[in-house]
Amino acid sequence: MALRAQRISGCADRIAALAWSPHGNAVVAGSLSGETLVVDKTTSESIKLAEHALGTLSVDWSPGGVVASGGQDGVVRLWSPTTGPVGRVEGSGWCQQLRWDPSGRHLAAAVGTDLIVVDADGSGGERHLGLGSTVTAVAWSPNGLRVGATVYGGIRWFEPGVGEEVRSFDWKGSMLSLAVAPTGKWVAAGTQEGTVRVYRLWSADDLEMTGYPGKVTVLGWTPDGSRLSVADTEGVTTWNFKGRGPAGTRPDSLSGHDGRVTALQWSPDRRLIVTGCTDHLVRVYSGSKRAKPDEVFDVGSEISTLAWSPNGSSIAVGAADGSLWMISSAR
Amino acid sequence: MSTSEAVVKVPVTVLTGFLGSGKTTLLNYLLTEQHGQRIAVIENEFGEIGIDDALVIDAEEEIFEMNNGCICCTVRGDLIRILGNLMARRDRFDRIVIETTGLADPAPVAQTFFVDDEMRSQLALDAIVTMVDARHILQHLDEVKPEGVENEALEQLAFADRVILNKTDLVTADELAEVERRIRSINSMAEIIPASFAKIDLDRILGVGAFDLARVLEFDPKFLEESEHQHDQSVTSVGLEIAGEVDPVKINDWLSWLLGEKGVDIFRMKGIVAIAGEDRRFVFQGVHMLFDGEPDRPWQPDEDRTNRMVFIGRNLDRAELTQRFTDCLVAAR
Numbered sequence: 001m002a003l004r005a006q007r008i009s010g011c012a013d014r015i016a017a018l019a020w021s022p023h024g025n026a027v028v029a030g031s032l033s034g035e036t037l038v039v040d041k042t043t044s045e046s047i048k049l050a051e052h053a054l055g056t057l058s059v060d061w062s063p064g065g066v067v068a069s070g071g072q073d074g075v076v077r078l079w080s081p082t083t084g085p086v087g088r089v090e091g092s093g094w095c096q097q098l099r100w101d102p103s104g105r106h107l108a109a110a111v112g113t114d115l116i117v118v119d120a121d122g123s124g125g126e127r128h129l130g131l132g133s134t135v136t137a138v139a140w141s142p143n144g145l146r147v148g149a150t151v152y153g154g155i156r157w158f159e160p161g162v163g164e165e166v167r168s169f170d171w172k173g174s175m176l177s178l179a180v181a182p183t184g185k186w187v188a189a190g191t192q193e194g195t196v197r198v199y200r201l202w203s204a205d206d207l208e209m210t211g212y213p214g215k216v217t218v219l220g221w222t223p224d225g226s227r228l229s230v231a232d233t234e235g236v237t238t239w240n241f242k243g244r245g246p247a248g249t250r251p252d253s254l255s256g257h258d259g260r261v262t263a264l265q266w267s268p269d270r271r272l273i274v275t276g277c278t279d280h281l282v283r284v285y286s287g288s289k290r291a292k293p294d295e296v297f298d299v300g301s302e303i304s305t306l307a308w309s310p311n312g313s314s315i316a317v318g319a320a321d322g323s324l325w326m327i328s329s330a331r
Numbered sequence: 332m333s334t335s336e337a338v339v340k341v342p343v344t345v346l347t348g349f350l351g352s353g354k355t356t357l358l359n360y361l362l363t364e365q366h367g368q369r370i371a372v373i374e375n376e377f378g379e380i381g382i383d384d385a386l387v388i389d390a391e392e393e394i395f396e397m398n399n400g401c402i403c404c405t406v407r408g409d410l411i412r413i414l415g416n417l418m419a420r421r422d423r424f425d426r427i428v429i430e431t432t433g434l435a436d437p438a439p440v441a442q443t444f445f446v447d448d449e450m451r452s453q454l455a456l457d458a459i460v461t462m463v464d465a466r467h468i469l470q471h472l473d474e475v476k477p478e479g480v481e482n483e484a485l486e487q488l489a490f491a492d493r494v495i496l497n498k499t500d501l502v503t504a505d506e507l508a509e510v511e512r513r514i515r516s517i518n519s520m521a522e523i524i525p526a527s528f529a530k531i532d533l534d535r536i537l538g539v540g541a542f543d544l545a546r547v548l549e550f551d552p553k554f555l556e557e558s559e560h561q562h563d564q565s566v567t568s569v570g571l572e573i574a575g576e577v578d579p580v581k582i583n584d585w586l587s588w589l590l591g592e593k594g595v596d597i598f599r600m601k602g603i604v605a606i607a608g609e610d611r612r613f614v615f616q617g618v619h620m621l622f623d624g625e626p627d628r629p630w631q632p633d634e635d636r637t638n639r640m641v642f643i644g645r646n647l648d649r650a651e652l653t654q655r656f657t658d659c660l661v662a663a664r
Contacts, residue, residue: 014419032420055416093391094412134393134408151409152395174395174408192411192447193398214448215411226375233448260449304419320419 003284005297005327008044011035015318019061024309027316028067029324030056036069038081039324041314049079052282058097062104068121069274070095076109076116089126090118097137101144106160108147110135117160127163131156137178139187141201150175155199163177168200169206177217183225186241186322190216196230198246207247209239216272218263220269227288229273231261236275238288252289257281263305268312276303281315282327301326340455342426344537345440347487348462349433353497356529357462358652359429362387366533370613371424373413375432377550388413392432394439395444401630403595403619404630406443418453426537427454434483437461438488438598440620444542446619449535458539461491461521462529464503465510472513488514489643491521493540500527519568520601520641544614544625545651566598569649571643573656576607577638581659587624588655592621596647602640605630615640 011031018029030036031054039046045250052071059069066086067079072094093112100107100120104300107118115135119125133152140147146166148155152174157167168239177190180201188198194212196219199205209230218231228246237251259278266273272294275283280300283293301321308315343428348354372387393409412427417427431440437459444456463471463484471484488494494514499507508644511523524535577585581624597619604613615624628635642652 016419032416094416096412134412136412152393172396173398192395192406192408194448233452 003295003297003315003327003329005282005299005325007299008041008326009039009046009324011037011322011324013055013322014320015322015324016055016057016304017059018305018307018316018318018324019059019067020307020309020316021061022063022065022310024311024314026081027307027324028059028061028069029316029318030059030069030071031216031322032056033322034071036067036077036314037324038067041309041316041326042063043051047081050077050085052077052095057095058109060098060100060120060300062107063102064104064109064120066104068098068100068107068109070098070109070111072110076107076118077316078107078118078120084194087118087120089116089118091128093134096135099138099140099147101140101147101160102142103144105144106147107173108138108140108149110138110149113151115156115158117158117163119145119160125213127160129163136174136176137189139178139180140236141180142182145186146201148178148187150178152169155187155189162278167204169204171197176215177219179219179221179228181225181228181241182223185225186221186228188219188230190219190230190245198228200242204305207245209246209251218261220264220266222266223268223271227266229264231264231275233260236261236264236273236288238273242304243256252287254288254290254293256283256290256292259302263304265306265308267308268310272312274306274308274315276306276317278302280319282306282315282317282325297325297327299323336639340453340503341421342457342538343414343444343454343537344426344428344457345431345437345459346428346462347431347435347437347459347490348495349464349467349484349487351467352433352462352464353431353495353529354462354525357495357497357531358428360529361428362489363534364533365505366537368426370428371417372430373410373417373427374430375435386655388417390429392435398474402579403438404442404446405439406446406619407439410440410443411447414450414454418449421453426457426577435487436483437480438486440622441490441599441618445618445623456542458492458536458541459490460493460495460536462495462497463488463510463514465496465498465507465525468496469513485517485566486598488517490523491518492539493536494518494521494523495529495531495536496523496525497529498527499525517566517568518643519570520599520643542616544616544623545627565642566645567647568641568643569647569652571602571639571653571654571656572647573660574635574636575638575660576605576636577656577659578607578661579608582606585655585659590617590620590622593642593644593647597642597644599644600640602638603627604638604640621653 013033034051036049053087054072076089093113098109154171155169174192239246263276282297284295301319303319315327611626614627
């Protein structure tokens, strides 16, 4: 596949987060400048949404078409391309991450020490669940029944219909990142200690991958949930969860990075993995065990975030200098 | 292919001290003085500073215990997050000042810079600066705490690289001398800077490089030998100056003993060691059980190969430290 990289838009400061529209025709990018931009993929035309004072930290786009953004102002904003602003929730502390559930009915936002669950069904309901320590990441089970939040002390699980904490995976230490396998079988959390803890989502049986050179903040599953890729200061390792799981096995690794890997994602068809690195390069590999990438793109600044379009034809890339890049087929 | 640019570490100054010691006055002075540096401030005591256009971020102390086998290892999770975020916009400032609350234990703050890989690679802890009120510090030091509760004033002094002795205009010369003597007995490594109205030459607290291994020993070891010998719970400094070269294997065992057995009691340590067969000085420093050491510049031809180190902490037994270290020496050739 011949790909081409093109700068399509820019913000005044680092792009902290981006997300694709459900149909893959636009991306929303949030910047530490406070800007939140919705950019059309083909025309590069952009719409500027309301700013988050001090910086936008997280964005997500629901299957139903609602854009959510959260920032250092502790505010979560909802916006629709057809009707404009549709909601605003105020919390206390930074909004580190927010995620729509797969149905788009609920939004989970990590704001300070609260997990905020917003009902987007028009009822305007919101619940602020105090977790006692800063919430670092949130993730939904694929069936949308459960949302997990990482804190110092483990993963806390809630069910929007119930509200109360339904389950806790306790662990003495600080958890920083969270990814649920698309099959719903496993959930992986990266820790401050340089380990990845993986649990069976419904039974809490756990295992641990250790030995990472630093804290683990970036991890991602293949779309079929069979492999887990973990970024570190030197590259990417990938663990195989087929059959009996990764216990006792050695992970695959991707070589060729010259810095910290700051972003990774598997393509929707799970043939390709894209990585972003502090060495300014976006690399596309055709598998989890490669000595060198198949494609390399220099975006001239540290990569902060990236995402495949829903159909896998394009990769949106956000950089530390605020530029937004699109990598697409060269046709 | 492009390569990553060389990382210039951003210096971080930690400012500790009790409420009322003059920290806020100093911070305001730091932010308004025409020193040509852009300073990002992380403050812990809310709403004290209101400077327009300055990068001031509020923090809420959040202490994490680490599962790294180091029993006393705690770090500040809030600082990791805030500093990580600040480093994403590092072109906006030249240095960072972290103000801690008056009641903060400096250990988790210092340890954070040793433990977090991202911070280690991008930030350099420049110095811990402790501000004390000359009129009230003795009272704070003498305050009897319940069992198991630390005396924060004592800890803040023990960790300091620089002690700003503020409000000197409010005490007599005799009182000031007594305060200085007490501070010296706790921490003989720190430089004491007398001040009134928090007015000081900023060069004395910024760009200190106290945690810089290359500048690790900027104290007078002779002075350290005068510190009192104590076996009790009080915090003292012990300086050692021992001539000769050490065996590389034995010194490694010594280090394991030191960190494992004494790490809980040692707040800060710094030193230069002459290792047999190594033509460069080995410099080290540590905070509790966390240790950083590396070969430094070569020993000069006319320089005596002398080991020099200082320990600040509780239950420090000079005789034991000296004996254990002397046991590592190789026989003179």
